[in-house]
Amino acid sequence: MKTISSKGIVSIGCASLAILSHNALAANPAGVGPEAARSSLRSFSVAEGLEVSLFASEPMVRNPADMDVDARGRVWVTEGVNYRSSFQKWGVLQPQGDRIVILEDANGDGVADKETVFYQDPSVNTALGICVLGNKVIVSDSPHVFVLTDTDGDGKADKREVLFTGISGRDHDHGVHAFVFGPDGKLYFNMGNEGKQLYHPLVTDVPLHGEVGKIEMKPVIDLDGNEVNNHGHPYRMGMVFRCDLDGSHVETLAWNFRNNYEVAVDSFGTLWQSDNDDDGNRGVRINYVLEFGNYGYADEITGAGWGEAWTKAKTKGAPEETKVFYEWHQYDPGVVPNLLHTGAGSPTGILIYEGRVLPQIFWNQVIHCDALPRIVRAYPVQASGAGYKAETKDILTTPDNWFRPSDVCVAPDGSLYVADWNDAGVGGHNMADQKLDAMTGRIYRVAPRGKRASAPALNLKTAPGCVEALQSPNQATRYLAWTSLHDMESRAEKDLLKLWQGKDPRMRARALQLLARIQGQESKYISAALKDPNSDIRITGLRIARQLKVDLIPLVKSLAHDTSVQVRRECAIALRHNSSPEAPKLWAQLAAQHDGRDRWYLEALGIGADRQWDSFFDAWLSEVGRQCNNPAARDIIWRSRSKKTPALIASIIKDKSLTPAEREHYFRSLDFISGPEKEAALVELLTEK
Ligand SMILES: [Ca+2]
Numbered sequence: 047m048k049t050i051s052s053k054g055i056v057s058i059g060c061a062s063l064a065i066l067s068h069n070a071l072a073a074n075p076a077g078v079g080p081e082a083a084r085s086s087l088r089s090f091s092v093a094e095g096l097e098v099s100l101f102a103s104e105p106m107v108r109n110p111a112d113m114d115v116d117a118r119g120r121v122w123v124t125e126g127v128n129y130r131s132s133f134q135k136w137g138v139l140q141p142q143g144d145r146i147v148i149l150e151d152a153n154g155d156g157v158a159d160k161e162t163v164f165y166q167d168p169s170v171n172t173a174l175g176i177c178v179l180g181n182k183v184i185v186s187d188s189p190h191v192f193v194l195t196d197t198d199g200d201g202k203a204d205k206r207e208v209l210f211t212g213i214s215g216r217d218h219d220h221g222v223h224a225f226v227f228g229p230d231g232k233l234y235f236n237m238g239n240e241g242k243q244l245y246h247p248l249v250t251d252v253p254l255h256g257e258v259g260k261i262e263m264k265p266v267i268d269l270d271g272n273e274v275n276n277h278g279h280p281y282r283m284g285m286v287f288r289c290d291l292d293g294s295h296v297e298t299l300a301w302n303f304r305n306n307y308e309v310a311v312d313s314f315g316t317l318w319q320s321d322n323d324d325d326g327n328r329g330v331r332i333n334y335v336l337e338f339g340n341y342g343y344a345d346e347i348t349g350a351g352w353g354e355a356w357t358k359a360k361t362k363g364a365p366e367e368t369k370v371f372y373e374w375h376q377y378d379p380g381v382v383p384n385l386l387h388t389g390a391g392s393p394t395g396i397l398i399y400e401g402r403v404l405p406q407i408f409w410n411q412v413i414h415c416d417a418l419p420r421i422v423r424a425y426p427v428q429a430s431g432a433g434y435k436a437e438t439k440d441i442l443t444t445p446d447n448w449f450r451p452s453d454v455c456v457a458p459d460g461s462l463y464v465a466d467w468n469d470a471g472v473g474g475h476n477m478a479d480q481k482l483d484a485m486t487g488r489i490y491r492v493a494p495r496g497k498r499a500s501a502p503a504l505n506l507k508t509a510p511g512c513v514e515a516l517q518s519p520n521q522a523t524r525y526l527a528w529t530s531l532h533d534m535e536s537r538a539e540k541d542l543l544k545l546w547q548g549k550d551p552r553m554r555a556r557a558l559q560l561l562a563r564i565q566g567q568e569s570k571y572i573s574a575a576l577k578d579p580n581s582d583i584r585i586t587g588l589r590i591a592r593q594l595k596v597d598l599i600p601l602v603k604s605l606a607h608d609t610s611v612q613v614r615r616e617c618a619i620a621l622r623h624n625s626s627p628e629a630p631k632l633w634a635q636l637a638a639q640h641d642g643r644d645r646w647y648l649e650a651l652g653i654g655a656d657r658q659w660d661s662f663f664d665a666w667l668s669e670v671g672r673q674c675n676n677p678a679a680r681d682i683i684w685r686s687r688s689k690k691t692p693a694l695i696a697s698i699i700k701d702k703s704l705t706p707a708e709r710e711h712y713f714r715s716l717d718f719i720s721g722p723e724k725e726a727a728l729v730e731l732l733t734e735k
């Protein structure tokens with residue numbers, strides 16, 4: 047949902063503000079309750095072959111903020127009844143606090159008929175994230191991330207621990223978001239630009255109920271040795287992370303987003319996100335996330351917003367359609383390109399659909415909610431150079447302007463569940479739905495016509511049963527399977543091998559992640575992966591090798607001339623902060639294969655050369671010799687941050703055939719470099735005749 051910035055109040059908040067002034071009660075004008083909810087479904091359009099049905103509605107569920115579906119097909123919801131109660135005039139509507147509720151269809155008619163309050167406490171308010179992992183539930187609610195455990199299996203939390211703390215963005219849509227379980231057995235999560243920093247608690251156990259109060263904490267130092275905060279060293283704004291299940295070994299995977307609402311991780315370990323524009327600028331973006339990439343919401347060096355640069359560009363005649371590129375600093379060296387711009391929006395939940403129940407166009411694709419245009423849609427991708435290009439394909443939408451999809455999840459049967467916050471507005475510190483008795487919230491199921499909900503029985507005691515469960519499209523199921531298989535180690539190898547030798551690359555990748563983690567078998571499976579005909583498997587192998595801290599140099603050597611530029615992209619990233627004397631030469635070989643057009647590849651090279659520009663760039667200069675006056679070489683020079691960069695930039699700028707815009711493009715590169723070499727280059731340019 048969208049934060050209302052000073053500009054946003056006018057453009058985004060208007061829907062709810064208008065309603066509030068006309069109707070103090072402000073209930074959904076189309077009616078309240080299950081019958082009204084069912085009748086509103088008649089206006090919904092759904093992708094061909096699919097149907098939408100009502101799973102739950104008020105009063106069973108109100109204002110669902112985030113959702114997860116467990117291995118039994120039960121729907122877990124964090125409610126936002128007390129949304130913004132700490133500062134809005136409607137105040138606390140539910141003194142017992144917001145609920146985390148489990149909704150269940152006990153009699154099998156496709157409609158929820160049982161609700162269990164897993165947890166309710168005033169210390170949890172409109173939690174932006176929920177992730178069900180066995181008997182543990184991770185709840186993201188700035189300033190804390192809680193782990194709630196149901197120790198006796200009655201569906202109610204018995205124990206509360208703090209996983210992370212010290213996060214800003216309390217009572218804000220841009221704080222810490224949902225956790226997801228990755229194919230590597232790690233947790234992935236993100237926070238928007240109000241999250242600001244991440245702390246480890248010194249004591250994790252806290253009482254089950256009540257305010258946590260002040261707790262001892264220490265800043266998170268990530269695996270790169272950086273303190274995780276937004277001060278620009280190097281991280282800024284919204285960030286995305288990976289860590290172990292216990293919160294240790296934090297990696298800051300990418301940064302400089304505005305409100306990257308959730309992260310989705312596919313079976314190859316590739317990350318996908320959306321990001322919200324500054325409200326009213328029609329600049330929502332979908333991102334394929336390059337690990338360790340800067341995504342350019344603020345100026346990398348100064349931290350400045352984009353308005354000034356855009357105003358300047360506009361006076362020089364930049365067309366309106368380039369504004370979105372300025373918004374995300376896409377013309378700056380060191381900023382990763384966006385996958386897709388989707389216009390105005392309030393992006394929310396996201397997932398990667400690796401099931402086989404929806405029509406084929408949705409297989410292996412990102413599925414995403416956008417509450418402003420009231421749509422759930424997919425972005426089918428095709429590889430394009432070292433990155434991707436994407437289209438949009440709608441799944442669910444309606445003209446009913448109270449439909450506000452806040453989250454989407456895959457159930458064990460491969461169907462989708464969609465949470466509907468249901469309001470005239472899209473959050474952003476406001477709501478029309480201010481009266482508890484009439485407060486709405488809906489959960490829909492989207493599935494092929496006539497396909498009844500089901501949850502396959504699991505057998506997690508045996509390796510074949512676990513390998514079966516590992517192939518589930520449902521994340522909560524995969525978590526159970528993964529952890530059992532990981533515990534079985536070599537006892538599961540035979541059955542994992544069958545999956546590894548199968549046809550579906552994503553299922554093979556899931557097996558590979560576990561096979562390569564059987565003690566003593568690491569290098570055998572990594573090397574098999576690196577020789578695989580499928581480029582995504584080679585990429586997965588390299589990513590596993592990085593995580594397992596295997597010596598990467600021989601691996602990058604074997605892949606440095608790979609036929610797939612995506613594999614070479616991954617090689618560049620693998621060289622990041624590698625101190626081997628062989629790293630510069632390998633980077634130079636990768637850089638020499640840049641085609642002068644592929645910005646994804648260029649940025650991957652930049653990520654790989656971080657902190658080692660001088661040696662890497664020198665190696666590249668020796669590699670290309672005098673052949674550095676062509677588009678590819680000029681691109682590398684423009685992106686580079688070496689002591690030799692300024693003189694080379696100056697010599698490009700002196701080329702009389704450059705257009706003024708091209709000259710400006712190269713000049714901009716100098717803003718990212720400091721030191722005497724830059725001063726000398728500037729003097730040279732100023733005194734040029
Ligand atoms: Ca039922």
Ligand SMILES: [Ca+2]
Nearest residue numbers: 196198200202
């Ligand atoms: Ca319990």
Ligand SMILES: [Ca+2]
Nearest residue numbers: 224395396453
């Ligand atoms: Ca979600």
Ligand SMILES: [Ca+2]
Nearest residue numbers: 467468479486
């Ligand atoms: Ca509502």
